[in-house]
Amino acid sequence: MEAPNRTISIDNFAHGLSSYLEPAQILKVKRAYYYAEQAHLGQFRRSGEAYITHPLEVANILASIHMDHQTLMAAMLHDVIEDCGIGKDAIQQQFGRTVADLVDGVSKLAKIEYETQAEKQAENFQKMALAMAKDLRVVVIKLGDRLHNMRTLGVMPPEKKRRIAKETLEIYSPIAQRLGMNDWRVEFEDQCFKAMHPLRSARLQASLNQVRGNRRSIVEKIQLALEERLQRQQIEGLVIGREKHLYSIYSKMRSKHKSFKEIMDVFAFRIIVDEIDTCYRTLGVIHNLYKPIPGEFKDYIAIPKVNGYQSLHTVVIGKHGVPIEVQIRTKEMDELASSGVAAHWLYKANEIDSSAVANFDRANRWIKRLMEIKQHTNTSLEFVENVKIDLFKDEVYIFTPKGAIIELPTGSTAVDFAYAVHTDVGNSCVACRINDRPAPLSQRLESGQKIKIITSERSQPNPSWLNFVVTAKARSAIRHYLKNQRHTESLELGKRMIERALSHADYDFAELKEEQLQLLLQHTNVETVDDLFEAIGLGKVNAATAIQALAPEAQVEGGAPITIDRADGVLISFARCCCPIPGDPIIGHLSADKGIVVHRTNCNNVRDLRSKKENISDTHWAHTIDGEFMAEIRVEVLSERGIIATLATRLASTGTSIERIQVDERDAEHSVINLTISVENRLHLANIMRKVRTMSSVEKIYRVRNHKRSR
Incomplete structure (x- = not known):
């Protein structure tokens, strides 16, 4: 869609406003124009036109969709803060706080030198998103500004054209679509296509x-x-x-x-x-x-x-x-x-249409969701990455048990649904029912389904959820929770490990004097005691090494004793090489940035690890343990038709689920089936193996001691 190549005058523009604005409002818009004209005096666009033609054209674009007079005033003034050195206070004195807030919201950040163009784009978008939360008109002005810039790209160098078009296609066009402004979205896309691929x-x-x-x-x-x-x-x-x-x-x-x-x-x-x-x-x-x-x-x-x-x-x-x-x-x-x-x-201005209000409310809900994402992201680049996920997806419509509709991107799972309901529901979800039937949390949802989320107060987000969630809210909330949990667990673990190391050297951590603490911090090159705990808990600093400033001769033969009480700790993971489960004799190895990795004591990989005694911790299972653990079993069978389906049915009857299955044909009559299954403990595994062993086609079943995968 090619815009007509013409420049309107303020008088023609003002005359057009009379179709929907009051005379007093039109006078305010004209006053904003003359103020901007004076501010931009002597400034010119790359095309050679006086700069004031740009804000006037932006206001004209906004007038075509009947935006209110305050928005048009802000459009006239939207570049004076950045380009003319006029402060927000001066605009507020002349035109009131609302217009000043709108202008400030649209203005780009001060000219800071960013490392990359992507970082600059991300910072600008983040500021715009925050301003949108205060007044949605900010983004409408920004879209109008970008639309006029796209219409006048012709004078730009080809490389700059492509960069601006790419940014528009990635952020501004999807925002226009999300806000329901289809005519603008279509023009954005066509103008970007022309700039990026002219031939x-x-x-x-x-x-x-x-x-x-x-x-x-x-x-x-x-x-x-x-x-x-x-x-x-x-x-x-x-x-x-x-x-x-x-x-x-x-x-x-x-x-x-x-x-x-x-x-x-x-x-x-x-x-x-x-x-x-x-x-x-x-x-x-x-x-x-x-x-x-x-x-x-x-x-x-x-x-x-x-x-x-x-x-x-x-x-x-x-x-x-x-x-x-x-x-x-x-x-x-x-x-x-x-x-x-x-x-x-x-x-x-006239009678408020209910569908227009509903559309406005939806936009505000989306912006509220943006703010939730913002709270859970550390950098502007991560924020924009998450917002793009939300912008580009088509939707599915899911029903809550009470019949309310939740809109989610295509490909969403029950975990995405849980976080859409509330962050606390997502953080504590353990299972789901889809159309009243149990289903995996990772199952993709389809429009029209009814979802019920089952929660538990003792549950927490599983890092594996990041492999299948698609909504920005779920992804950012899970990362935020895990990061905080990792920090908390590393502090607790590190404190226990240094206390144990000090006790071996006849020191009590609680009775250390301030100068002794400072000696520890200087020796380990950290600033605070919490930093020391975290570094030890994450395996970055060895507890035995840390206390050498106080006890140079101390010999520590192991870390703090560890009690395992659940399957989903952030800093306690279970080695994939031997798949320990409750009831197994176990040992803990402190691995840099991973925390404690738990192995079975008879694991082949532990032999190499035992040489560094200071990285080995006594580890045992709590009396009651929550969660499911992975176990690997191998089943040797006579090759029969339907054996896999029969075996899967038998396993399902034991209350386990199959996480992975691999079939190897040994010869024409025999096959070996390798299975990774979820179990509660050794007793549960023994019952499963007993049931499978009674199948007529099963010749042998045993638990895999060491898998060929590395730790």
Whole structure:
């Protein structure tokens, strides 16, 4: 979509505002313009135009979607803080606090030297997100600013064009989509396509121009048929043929591996009617006229998209097998689809439309979610990475047990659902039921499913969840929890280890004097006692080495005794080479950055580790232990048809689950099946093996002592 190459005057602009703003409001907008004009005096754009043309054009873009007068004033002033050295206080004195806050929110960060362009982009976006939380109009102004910049990219060097277009495609276009501003999203995508791939864009545009003439007669015939059938049923509706935009065609050609002709063979129409009831009546009429394609109907009126978009979608087969896409919606829904969250202000001046308010509320919920993600991320780059995950996903719609709808990205799991309900629910979830049946937490969810999350006060996030969660909220919350938990556990573990080391040297840590503590800190090159505990707990500093400043001759033959009371500690992990389970004799090895790694005492890998006695800790199981542990068993069987299914059924009856299975054929009649299963303890494992041993085709079953994988 190419914008007209013209520059408007302030008088023409002000005249256009009279269609929806009061005279007093228009005067305030003009005053903001003259203030900005004076501030930018002597500044010029790369094209040679006076700089004031840019803020005026941005305000004009915002006026086209009927934004309120304060937003237009902020648009006029949006660059004066950064480019003219005028402070926020000065703007507040002249135009009030609201306008000053909007201008400050849109202004880029002060010119700090960042290490990378990505870091600069991330910092700017993070500031914008924080400002959005205070007033959503900030992002609308920022989108209008970026839209005008994209329209005037022509004078930029090619490399800068590509960089700006890439950033727009990665962040601004998805934000426009999330806020329901579809017209802007389409223009963003087409302008970015043109800047990033000028030759492809030009060739595709030429092909599109060529087929338009050939398609016109078919489009007119289908449109006439639709209009006649609606009139016959006494339904008043506007039928419009929809043009696919360039970037959409290009994306479908690439993602679906289709030719230009295949994509252009589908004809698209939009039908706009007066009321919601009429939408459903119209759908029935269309399905009577043409046969619908099964599975292609979507009801976004009953369940709107996450950005508030509402419409009925169907695909039917017309005459001669021509596929026809039809969207059916009301006039208000159509305006919302174009303007999205901006429609909240469009309707605000008159009677507030409920769907516009609902759309506005959805946008605010999304921004609230952004702030939750912000709390759980350490850097702006990590924040932007997580936000991109949220922006680019399509949605599935999941029901809570009480019938409420939760919108999640496609590919979400029960853990994503749990965190969407509440962070505490996610942190304490242990299991789930999908449509009233037990299911794995990692199972991908589908629209329409009902999910119940089972929680436990003693549960905590499992690091393995990071392998399958897709929502930014779940990912950032799990990382945040694990990081804090790792810190807490390392402090506790490190304290126990240094106390034990000191006791061997006849010192009591609780009775150490301040100068003795300082001696320990200097010797280990850390600043605080907590830093010392954490370094020892993480295995970065050896406890025996740490106390040598106080007791140079001390000989420590082991770390602090460790008690294992659960399967999912952050700093206590279980060696994959020998898979220890409750009941096994065990030993702990302190590994740098991993904490304690637990092995079976007869593990082959422990022989090498025992040489460094100071890194070995006495380790034992608590009387009661929570969680499931992995055990590896090997089953030698006669090769029979269906043996794997029979074995899986037998294992399921013992209350275990199979985590991994591998089958090796020994010869034509015999196979060896290697299984990794979840067990509670040695007794549970013995019962499982006893049940499997009674199968007629099983010749031998035994537990694997040492797996070939390294520790």
